[in-house]
Amino acid sequence: MSQPAAAVSPEITQLTHYINGAHVAGSSGRFGDVFNPSKGVKTSETPLASKSEVEAAIAVAEKAFPEWAATSVLQRSRIMARYVQLLYQHQHELATLVSNEHGKVIEDAMGSVLRGIEVAEFACGAPHAQKGEFSDNVARGIDIYSMRKPLGVVAGITPFNFPAMIPLWMAGMALITGNTVILKPSEKDPSCPLRLAELFVEAGAPPGVFNVVNGDKEAVDALLEDERVKAISFVGSTPIAKYVYATATAHGKRCQAMGGAKNHMLILPDADLEDVANALMGAAYGSAGERCMAISVGVCVGDEVADRLIDILKPRVEALRIGPSLDTGLEMGPLVTREHRDKVMNYIQMAQDEGSRLVVDGRDFVCSGNEDGFFLGGTLIDDVRPGMQSYQEEIFGPVLQIMRVGSFEEGAALATDHPYGNGTSIFTKNGAAARTFADKVEVGMVGINVPIPVPLAFHSFGGWKSSAFGDHNQYGMEALRFYTKVKTVTSRWLESGLDAEFMMPVLK
Ligand code: NAD
Numbered sequence: 001m002s003q004p005a006a007a008v009s010p011e012i013t014q015l016t017h018y019i020n021g022a023h024v025a026g027s028s029g030r031f032g033d034v035f036n037p038s039k040g041v042k043t044s045e046t047p048l049a050s051k052s053e054v055e056a057a058i059a060v061a062e063k064a065f066p067e068w069a070a071t072s073v074l075q076r077s078r079i080m081a082r083y084v085q086l087l088y089q090h091q092h093e094l095a096t097l098v099s100n101e102h103g104k105v106i107e108d109a110m111g112s113v114l115r116g117i118e119v120a121e122f123a124c125g126a127p128h129a130q131k132g133e134f135s136d137n138v139a140r141g142i143d144i145y146s147m148r149k150p151l152g153v154v155a156g157i158t159p160f161n162f163p164a165m166i167p168l169w170m171a172g173m174a175l176i177t178g179n180t181v182i183l184k185p186s187e188k189d190p191s192c193p194l195r196l197a198e199l200f201v202e203a204g205a206p207p208g209v210f211n212v213v214n215g216d217k218e219a220v221d222a223l224l225e226d227e228r229v230k231a232i233s234f235v236g237s238t239p240i241a242k243y244v245y246a247t248a249t250a251h252g253k254r255c256q257a258m259g260g261a262k263n264h265m266l267i268l269p270d271a272d273l274e275d276v277a278n279a280l281m282g283a284a285y286g287s288a289g290e291r292c293m294a295i296s297v298g299v300c301v302g303d304e305v306a307d308r309l310i311d312i313l314k315p316r317v318e319a320l321r322i323g324p325s326l327d328t329g330l331e332m333g334p335l336v337t338r339e340h341r342d343k344v345m346n347y348i349q350m351a352q353d354e355g356s357r358l359v360v361d362g363r364d365f366v367c368s369g370n371e372d373g374f375f376l377g378g379t380l381i382d383d384v385r386p387g388m389q390s391y392q393e394e395i396f397g398p399v400l401q402i403m404r405v406g407s408f409e410e411g412a413a414l415a416t417d418h419p420y421g422n423g424t425s426i427f428t429k430n431g432a433a434a435r436t437f438a439d440k441v442e443v444g445m446v447g448i449n450v451p452i453p454v455p456l457a458f459h460s461f462g463g464w465k466s467s468a469f470g471d472h473n474q475y476g477m478e479a480l481r482f483y484t485k486v487k488t489v490t491s492r493w494l495e496s497g498l499d500a501e502f503m504m505p506v507l508k
Helices: 051-070 073-089 091-102 106-123 165-176 191-202 217-225 238-250 273-289 303-318 338-353 408-417 431-440 476-482
Strands: 017-019 022-024 031-036 041-047 133-139 142-150 153-157 180-184 210-212 229-235 254-258 263-267 295-301 357-360 379-382 399-405 423-427 445-448 468-470 484-492
Touching (some): 017 051, 017 191, 051 153, 051 210, 051 217, 073 091, 073 106, 073 165, 091 106, 106 165, 106 273, 153 217, 165 191, 165 476, 180 217, 217 229, 229 238, 238 468, 263 273, 263 408, 273 303, 273 399, 273 423, 295 303, 303 357, 303 379, 338 357, 338 379, 338 399, 399 408, 408 431, 423 431, 431 445, 476 484
Parallel strands (some): 153 229, 229 254, 295 399, 379 399, 423 445
Antiparallel strands (some): 031 041, 142 484, 254 468
């Protein structure tokens, strides 16, 4: 691994951008701090690009575009296949970078890298997937065919919680379809994205095709406003997603902007509560709840279901195995930053102040030997009600809120009426109820006895309502459509002469 690094002090490394196949030092003079959240110490600084640095990267990507777009789809597919091999070879190294800067435990980080690799694997099938349409002899001697053409330079702007998977959602599909890419990863964990771009060049891609520019709002704004960038794919929180969508589209760009979430699990009285508890433990507390598909609300139909479920969950939440992310056999690591942990703790306080009942309060947790780490214990809250602010907003931490409702309809309405609509799940043995729920609920991704229904790479990922703005989901055929524009050719090869036609052409 040739991780970019000019040491600025014995402990702190200085990260770079990755432009035109090379590590480029930042020149803005602005840096963001990157931490190891398990230890609570700063490990590196990432450059925060200025507008002119972003513009220089766009120029590189624009220059690389014609040749990459003209490269045969088979050749691009072969490069992608080599990339997949390299990603597998380096899966543990990539997961370690993720785990070190994000704080998710190493086994979970390995899984998240795999879910990104799966998109690159799907992308290898582009020669088939990108085939156009052809209509033969629509009139005498006339054929019509449609092609999917790349857009040009496209940009991906990604959140902190999946620094391998989400960049690969975007880059895999954008690159295979012939676009050149500028990735602007989260400034909280930028090392893995840099390595992803480096490996693509190692796989045989020309330099300049996959670039990484590190930065914050200034870099994002430069990408949103520059007319050479043709499309923006964003994943992050809802307020920023709204801003990105409005700004990108005002500048004439194609834009998909995925936002935050509040995912409900509806638990019917006939569900096996041991299964439900197992599902909830992983879905609520895995990755310390820092997943946009985490279940953060358990909706119990009936007090008896709620009481029994809480009896099962309480000792398990108290006994969660929490520790430094590179230790094995753990269930949860720290949160990404001290600020984020404080924000989650404030929500726990808010929930208490609003009158809900703290069954397990994770704020008391101390990780012995790692007292400075950004740890928070699992938190379980009962008696949550719809009007509470702590219910209406996304918490994005290891906090599970339990609600009690009187009927299936009342529970299903909660997911439909909530402003977010990313994922939801129902646990039941009643097929008809599950089918009705899946059919009617106003949410983009639904699990039936599956707690985290993240679709595989050959389907596509996207929420509804305040969880996503714009058209087309991430990855799968939806991404192929997002990253291409259709050109349709009507052709006639004449065997005899052509008459002048003054009327609207009507093909016969
Ligand atoms: P964030 O919105 O703070 O940051 C996302 C990206 O936007 C980062 O690259 C960041 O640098 C940039 N950014 C931040 N502030 C900006 C501003 N004012 N102007 C322009 N750009 C700005 O999100 P985060 O905290 O990194 O990630 C967590 C959020 O992402 C959660 O809300 C989570 O639900 C969401 N998320 C959604 C999905 C999904 O597919 N719906 C997937 C993963 C995460």
